[in-house]
Amino acid sequence: MASCTELWVDRKDFRKTRTVGEQNLTAGDGQVLVAIDKFGLTANNVSYALSGEMIGYWSYFPAEGQWGKVPVWACGTVVESHSPEVPVGERLWGFFPMASHTVLTPGKVREDQFMDMAEHRQALPAMYNAYRRTQAEPDILTKLENERCLLFPLFATSFVLYDYLIDNALFGAEQVVIGSVSSKTGFGLAHLLHRDSEISTKVVGVTSAGNTAFVRDLGCCDQVVNYGEESQIDASLRTAYIDMSGNVTLTRALHQHIGDNIVESAMVGASHWEGGGAAGDLPGAKPTFFFAPGQIGKRDKEWGPGAMMQKAMMASAEIAMATSGNLKVEWLHGPEALDNAWQQLLDNQVGASRGLMVSLLD
Template sequence: MSIQPKEFIVNKSNLPDSRFVPLRVPEPAELKDGQVLLQIDRFAFTSNNVTYAAFGKAMQYWNFFPAEEGWGNIPVWGFADVLASRADGVNVGERFYGYYPMATHLTVNATRVSDAGFTDGAEHRQAMHGLYNHYVRTTTDPGYTKESEDVQVLLRPLFITSFMIDDFLDDNQFFGAQSVLISSASSKTAYGLAFMLSLRKDKACKVIGLTSAANLEFVRNMGIYDEVISYDQVTTLTASQAVVYVDMAGNGQLRSQLHHHFGDNMKYSCAVGGTHWDELSGASDLPGARPTLFFAPAQIKKRMTDWGPGGVQTRLAHAWQAFMQPVMAAEKPWMQVTHGYGEADVRQVYETMLGGSARPDQGHVLSLCRKLD
């Protein structure tokens, strides 16, 4: 099957406006020293990717894979195969996990090549955190299996964020709060955090999930939140208790409502996601703690110093293994993987996710190159 090189781009100032455009892919003979041509086999699209688009300018997500003026390519996590290489130590046919555009192909400048993988040394990517520029060689990744690729692209990057928020809150003694409020409680990053918090036997904080009425049953059945309420019930929470708010939804109206309800008892407030991408206003001039953006790589950097070489990876690996048990349980798994192929499926998933109508128990893995097994 001949693959027509293409990429999926969105209007930065009007996210529902999207289109596919042809992609210029170099011939193997055109590659410069150090360059590698990758064919993107599969990638995940979750509410986290909507966050990348919603915070594209503020967090520099649009800078990873530049598109034409006014348009952006939303970064995704996935797997790709080497089609051609002019980089020593990176061979044709090898498979790499990492950060990719929503496209059929990507050309990178392979630097810092090691047994573990390589870093894209492209000049336009150097201002961003190195975590996003590293490509992991599947043959040497101890956590990789062919059978778990879908779960890896769907949950691994999200769970790293969940793990680091849990650690950050504990590192700061939960800011003296009695409860942790988590919005968009059915989202994968949210329930990853709730799972981590549920493991704390000495937990001082109650974990309260906030979700839509449609997702109440799903979230309650997970059994990891101490309490689950719908958004229209938030003002029934006791305002005299000290709380921290982890905003996975990016809903400015909800944020304002919670800050005004708890006032000075809002001890910490962070925005992690933007699933309600169209309601991101309302973060300024609020009572209580000033809302901030949570950036997982900053906490990772701190812990790399605190825990020493391999400390983050070891702790994360143990937590990941525990998390996988309920997620992929034989009976009543938290997530079911669905595959999509081609322009129509990619656009449908994007529009569904953007519209906030995606099912919480589904995980979407897509490809513009082939029908997935």
Template sequence: MSVNQFVLEMGRSSFREMQLTAQGQEDLADGEALLAISRFSLTANNVTYAMFGDGMKYWNFFPASSASLGRVPVWGFAEVVASKAEGVAVGTRVYGYLPMANTLKVEPVKANAAGFRDGAAHRQEMAAAYNHYSVVQPHDSETEGRVALLKPLFMTGFLLDDWIADERHWDSAYVISSSASSKTALSMNACLKRRGGVKLIGLTSARSKAFVEATGYYDLVVTYDQLADLPLEASVYVDFAGDPAVTAGVHNRLADLLKQSIIVGGAHWDAERTAAPAALPGPKPQFFFAPAHMARLSAAWGGAEFNRAVDAAFDRFAHESRAWLDVVEAEGFEAAQSAWKRLLDNEVSAKEGLVIVL
């Protein structure tokens, strides 16, 4: 099948530099399939992928045309348009990890009615959770957009909730979240709110305070310029912002009252990174790697039970999100570039969910 193949690439050291690259039209080998990408979301989570592209190997999933360029992963939907892979039929619709491109060649393994894993050699050293493609039934664009926007972020929030609850909040009275308007923070706090047993504080900008309060997930919302108002009680800090100044402010305010400091994301991607975590009072910040916790939890619960629990919790969260998140679609690669730059420039409101349609 002949398909004009294009992919958006960006400078690995300068995220605003983007180019549309034509890909060669190679014939499929036995065991390969071609996906036509139709819809993907763009959120601060994708900026985090770029930020940690080298350290966490996010650049490695979809190798770029040169060493100075990178292909930022996104989550979305695609359809199998050609296949020489056993058990993967043309017309199958899938959801999973994709490049900002209109096509992706995969090497499906362990294919069944639920989906398949990309067995391409270059992807095997990375976390398995990113290599699975789930077979889905077609839905309306609004539903697919909401899934693309929320489900990968909800997974991280669900796993954080389980870990924090399993540790009994480290005997803390509060869980404090930076970038409280981010979809990952909202996911975690929605789960913690439903579970109960701890009070939830959201840290956010003055611009987003009203939005964060309106979600109903937080007991207290504090702006970044009011960190001195944080309650002096035992707390857990979950850093979704990746802003060293905010982290330092929380650590300096709470010191030994801070029982755990968890690094999750980098929504504030362009913040000055001058603070040295080891020099801060309180616990040393530790990075939470969701795929590792997912693997442990899936093994403990069993894969089917884990998936059932996640799907049930996500369905509730997705329904609730209709009160505070609008799915906003735009079409084409130019729209994707514009949306990406708006994310980098912090011009996307918390209520706006960006979805690109190809």
């Protein structure tokens, strides 16, 4: 039994929040109670809220009425167990709510992971139902807990995007333009493209003036362009556009500047979530939402179940170690600090070099 603290977010107005406490959270038959001692907080969590209804992110950890629990990537320890295969003391990494505790229902248990078999989660994308049992994993992963919470899910998406582009021969593109390249998923993708010796495609990053120096220090872009200066991008080259910003104004500007030479336009993130909306009819490839589980499912059929995410995990570790000197981890404790950071993310006021780690445990 535990006294649980959670932060709930209004699903219609993300700036409205509510701190909720439960004094008697306990695990039932076949379940485990997990104390969540650390989770990462990034613009990716805003994307989860923004697409919560469409993809089902609000449904993983249901709340009451108009409220929702934004999922985060976290580490936690089992403090109560009624599951014979997952004992007290087990260390876990996976998809959790913004909370101090939660209850999981382990099933399909393997040495290195299990699936949450709660009935309400079975119709949702399965990749978010997997929980890693970290004590069974290589030392390189167990030593990177903070990076795993803060960076791995984003860099894993970077790898899936990179694989998607490679799988489609980069759509014939001569340059890849990444919107909001200072986002972790953005510079992760740039890093993977830049380090691939078999790719000669130009990598162009678009970012704010305040993040230009950060992106240049990463050394993963051939060209860095500020918002509003998209005309500096070579419009004569066939271009794959990967947008992490969700800013429809940027999408329109690039499509109108590059025109029919835009051969792929993938919408991934929403770091500029309030700039969203319908793009309308534009020249070039039609902007489409990129759904990472679709590419993962394709590769699982081709390579075998789990192979794609294993590759993504190792790529994430490599990117995290390569860029660790460019990020400063900041620790936040308690619901008030979490709420303040959430509001900053919504206002796009968290600099690219900041890595926010949060704990709601007393």
